[in-house]
Amino acid sequence: DRDIQDLCKVLSGLTAADATITGSSDNQFLLSSAYLVFFMQAGFAMLCAGSVRSKNTKNILIKNVLDACVGAIAFFIFGFGFAYGTKEGKSTNEFIGNWNFGLQDFTDWAGFLFQWAFSAAAATIVSGSVAERTAFQAYLGYSFFLTAFVYPVVVHWVWDGNGWLTAFKDNDKLFDCGMYDFAGSGVVHMTGGVAGLMGAMIVGPRTGRFGPDGRVVAMPGHNASLVVLGTFILWVGWYGFNPGSQLAIIGSEAVVARTAVSTTLSAAAGGVTAMAINYGLYHVWDLIAVCNGVLAGLVGITAGCSVTEPWTAIVCGFISAWVIHGAGKLLLKLKIDDPLEAAPMHGACGAFGVFWVGLMAKKEYVAEVYSGAEKCAGVFYGGDGSLLGAQVVGVICIFLWVGGLLGLFFLALKKMNMLRTSPEEEQLGLDESKHGGSAYNMELVAPMPTEM
Amino acid sequence: MADLTTKEIQENLDILWLLIGAYLVFFMQCGFALLEAGSVRAKNTKNILLKNVLDACLGAFIWWFMGFPIALGDSSGKFAGGKDFFMMDLTKELTNNPTYFATWMFQWAFAATAATIVSGAVAERCKFVAYLVYTTALTAFIYPVVVHWAWSSEGWLSAWVSEDEKPFLKANGFMDFAGSGVVHMTGGAAALMGSIFLGPRTGRFTPAGSVVDMPGHSTVLAALGTFILWFGWYGFNPVSTLAFEYMGDAARVAVTTTLAAATGGCTTLAIHVALKNPPDVFPALNGILAGLVSITGPCPVVEPWAAAFIGFVGGFVYYGSSTLLKKLQIDDPLDAAPVHFFCGIWGVLSVGLFAEKSYTKSVYGKDEDSYGAFMGGGGKQLGNQIIGVLAIIGWVCFTCSIVFGSLKALKLLRVSAEDEEVGLDSSHHGGDAYNFEAGRGKTVS
């Protein structure tokens, strides 16, 4: 068998050296992508810091820093094993991985690094939803729980070759298609977003966010420059997130390049649409809304970036901007306070993104990326609805799994009075009360305000 | 996975190379946004940030349906291209062309750069609607036409004609490797026209003609932005080799880029200090950018020592033109025209002066006897460079005066004096960019 393979390689012009180059190039591509996705941590940190009030800056920064640190340890010891762990000869199951804890018997280092960066992204999303009022121990708890267990299980379902939702196995796929979530609109963003939603609901709104008459009191973030910086870094990082999810460049260059274009167009359309919505409704050229629109577009296209046509990415971004706008309004109606709009952005747009694949996946691309059957195209592209069905099942199951577990987790913390800081601390700001002083110490001599 | 031939592997690596370049150049948008934000007053921060974000967003949209097809869509026109509008012709086909997508990404990032340069020059007083109009005009038509001239295989200035043809301009055509002229001069010329038509910010010049200092609100953001730009320039210049096979050239380009940036920064700071000013950060930052813009055109065809010299002169060009504009009472808050327009011109011309014979041959290779005048190559190439400079200036200044002129006539160009005084963030963008809590986080007197 080995000889035949070698012979085939010779016949196709491939030498052993070429195979090495291919392997190394793919490895290099995956590593570079992992670096970009890791850099998104910096983006999240800046976005979050700029979007909260200055008195809570340090609090949110340290959460973002620790999501990378604690996340790496948790994912190293437990998470990766639950997500992808398999041992030769050991039985596997569809629900959860069960080997490679602490990376024993494991050498795909680049693969681990890439997956770790993803897990850190999922965990970080939550800190935006519960910002400015959550106790630090509660954060440490949910962050560890999410990275070590809840998120890896979702990964196992969808991306591991043994998972019950996966498209990456030969038979027994759900509706004969499996769920197509290329880079994780559902696996990463919805998971983070739903966890954030649970957190925001159970922690309750920031003091003073809703007036007695139900009016929403604006609590603008303290630094728009940081928000833009964060958005740009995230956008750059997304070029690791989406194109990198092909995991290889040699032989996959068509998918990778197309994915980069789709990602760009959806982000762009999201931003432009958000600008138009906000100018149309409020006559304000709203910077923060445009940034959120860009991110909504990115989240929306994350599932479908490799299997939809570039022009549909523009429609995807357009709808995503409406989804985040609508979901944000809905949360405010329900008096759920999500300072970063993380649940609308990652939860709602993530769910939409998964759904979008079921509508718009093109059969040629599906065959190219997933070796999927013709019927597994989107319903607008001649599919018979099997894919859409799988996508809907996936969304519902992720919602129930994450919402259920994190809901219980946050409720338990609430029962134990460990979830929320005291009103006094909240009023003073978490930096002063919990983190040893303000994030900013400007002793600049500024002219006295001339008008107040 | 299918086994690939060596040739296929090479093609795939071309795509990888282009994509890495595109990501790096796109990141320059972040650099521009922060540099510009840090260099304006705090009350106009959101305004300029929004423009930079939209240059990427709106830019991608326009580049998709119109810009790229005009710039590099096949045609037989020397003036402008015209194919694949909306990427339609491509996506009809079953097998997509990955090279098309990768090139589109790379060129989109360049287009966004050209558009963003303008927002610095018109900062703090330009209406948002005017911004939307000029950025659309620039990305959809003005800039793509210049790209077609210089970089398509058909343009009348192009050095990149197919192998068996001669460039229309003779010799090696117009040699502008990564766009000192195509990108920076275009953006810079548009910026200059914008700031002339807009007039200076209120209070910038006293009636007696002296300049009132209006310092940017954050040196940190400006420094961060400059570092990101420098970082992104390693996509801009080295990746303009476009193909993996020229990786050796790319390495040399990275070195020349670095040296020009370094000497540009040191020179400008030295000039500033020599003129009895304290060693401020902004001159060093703008000097770095001046060096980078200057080397963008000549980067693959000059020796490292020449690159250092080009950056050195670039520092003088920047400092001199910045002083000149102030003398002429043209108010360019970001010094966008001195950095991008004047240093862009210098960069294009320096190709005609310093291009090395062997490098010119390996990179362009149409006419062996035509290279830098100072290196013994005669004046032919310098002549081509001058033609290119004049053509780009003529085209961009003409079209931009129409755009800015009509905006001005329609009273859509400039915000009211009250709005300018209050700041654009409060008057147009729903509130300030910064909201620090009272009495916390700082001890101000």
Next chain:
Amino acid sequence: MADLTTKEIQENLDILWLLIGAYLVFFMQCGFALLEAGSVRAKNTKNILLKNVLDACLGAFIWWFMGFPIALGDSSGKFAGGKDFFMMDLTKELTNNPTYFATWMFQWAFAATAATIVSGAVAERCKFVAYLVYTTALTAFIYPVVVHWAWSSEGWLSAWVSEDEKPFLKANGFMDFAGSGVVHMTGGAAALMGSIFLGPRTGRFTPAGSVVDMPGHSTVLAALGTFILWFGWYGFNPVSTLAFEYMGDAARVAVTTTLAAATGGCTTLAIHVALKNPPDVFPALNGILAGLVSITGPCPVVEPWAAAFIGFVGGFVYYGSSTLLKKLQIDDPLDAAPVHFFCGIWGVLSVGLFAEKSYTKSVYGKDEDSYGAFMGGGGKQLGNQIIGVLAIIGWVCFTCSIVFGSLKALKLLRVSAEDEEVGLDSSHHGGDAYNFEAGRGKTVS
């Protein structure tokens, strides 16, 4: 398109790999700039930003004409190299050596890192002229000599001698993969000498000897800087494999780097909290850097669990040495010496303790029986590591005391007490780094 052979493709990939690494490590300059800016008081922001900008600019210039030739120019000297000053010998030839250019880029970024470390330790009180002198000395001579010792094929410490030779130090020579010792200890030792010669900032220590807190002005900048540094470290460590064929090692290096950073950050924060302090951000940030510095030397030869442990100990080393320096009344505003010097020492030594046999063989491979003492490799390698540590400390401390000592004797080292009080930005750099309008952009009470 020319079809490349497999070998050519591989060569190009080597160049690509080095360039990506160089870009990432260069970006660390941006990280250092922000980290240092955020960690000093607002009145000295411009001063420290300018130093960081110049470390890249001036650094490139010096590295071109002198630093690199001494570090890695061919010679037959065990002490220092000496060839290709000004890149002259290279550019005379027709066919250039792309590997030279790519290596130059990568090494330049490393040199800038070493130089930048110092500016943190001497922040807020060092004269600008003194900065220019010491950074020149460091980049032109002190650091290149260490590089020559440890990383050239001829240096007396080097583990990278040609295949048929044995290292001068016997066993596997001095194993310092990406420079815990070469880069960080060198920079850190210079930083320590600088802060000793300068003396503490005015008011840092009370007459009774207790420490007065002087918090940095922006945690956000420090956090951003640290994230960028961590990101850039993925160029620093994995790309130090230098060739594409070792991509498997590079991936493992990326993982060990990550785990050490993570445990370093968590450990330091845990120590800080255990000592009854609130969970502040700065300890976590410095802990991350401590972990990264510690793993820089051993990254390719240790198992992931050992990397986590090295980061864990690195956190203690950082915290302990920082406390020690405060006890000794040595004022290092950025904790540059604890992070880079002490953790650098620990990183170098940890190679001698935890190096795995199979990895050591595949990466260095001169003496199979010489690897980590705790892994059963005996004390030979640890001995070499100790010799390397002592040699670097001796060389850097000796040369730096001459530099800083003469600057002090000439009264060029420290700014006046008044300038220090007002802040260096106002007194030396033409005004504050931040200019918020009164009543705008902030609501101060």
